[in-house]
Amino acid sequence: MSQPSPGTEPIADDEILYRRIPASTGWYAEGVVSPEAFDPRKDEFTGISVYRKKHKSVEEVAKGKGKKGYYVASLRASDLREHGIEPVPSPILDADPPDPGHAELLCLTAENRLTDQALEHKLRLASLCFEVEGPFLPPTT
Amino acid sequence: MSMTESSTLMSPSVRSVVDTSADSTSAGTIQRQDAAREQEFVKRRQRWQEIIDRRLIEWGCDPTQLEEDGLETPSKRTIAFAIVTAQVMRDGNLVAPSCVVPDAQGGIVFERRQDSVFESVRISIDGIIDVSQFENGELVRRFQIPDSSVTDD
Secondary structure (H helix, E strand, O other), X not given: OOOOOOOOOOXXXXXXXXXXXXXXXXXXXXXXXXXXXXXXXXXXXXOEEEEEOXXXXXXXXXXXXXXXXXXXXXXXXXXXXXXXXXXXXXXXXXXXXXXXXXXEEOOOOOOOOOOHHHHHHHHHHHHHOOEEEEEEOOOOO | OOOOOOOOOOOOOOOOOOOOOOOOOOHHHHHHHHHHHHHHHHHHHHHHXXXXXXXXXXXXXXXXXXXXXXXXXXXXXXXXXXXXXXXXXXXXXXXXXXXXXXXXEOOEEEEEEEOOEEEEEEEOOOOOEEEEEEEOOEEEEEEEEOHHHOOOO
């Protein structure tokens, strides 16, 4: 019997999820996370991206092209579910390298981002961040 | 701008500094109240001007500082519109926001937090101003101002 692909297993209540926050945006400043840190991008059609600590380290989450680097905010899956926000596994297995840690919050999409409920979800998510690490600066060349 | 709706972010008045039943009408008390209001007005105006000068105008001069992979950068047009909006709100003696940030799709958002209240004024790329007020995380008021109603005269 074949093993299930990594990252496809359901997200447990006690899992930690990471949200990457570009430092240049000001979405994390003076100890406060802005709801805009959870605003869907134009290409986030199915949900906003979060990452499972189980499969991806905070340093790996913080890697990106941003010139000023990134912060990484932590959330608990149980806290999200308590407020009606369901995280779902969404591993990207055909990428190089694969990303089994990718997950999504389906309640926030590029299409619904300005609905009343989406605005409440964004504010709620900002308040549920229990830790923010960083900034993780890009490597100097 | 047509400010027919009111919210904490848009509150124009200040509570009385002195509020006693013993003496609320003497010239000295009224003078102190007026001085306190004037001081508050000046502080608000200064805070708005900081936002206009140190954030919005700087962004307008160099929008590339907001460029991020995957995010829409606010255009110069949107930034200019945000500046006009801020000036109108400043001149209307409205409470200044705690911060100004871009959103993920080219808009600009003024945010204000006070105790259990969170307010946002979002200037979207289509020129619509969207005002939202939350109490304890719940949306309690929301309205929009179309761009045609905003003038800087």
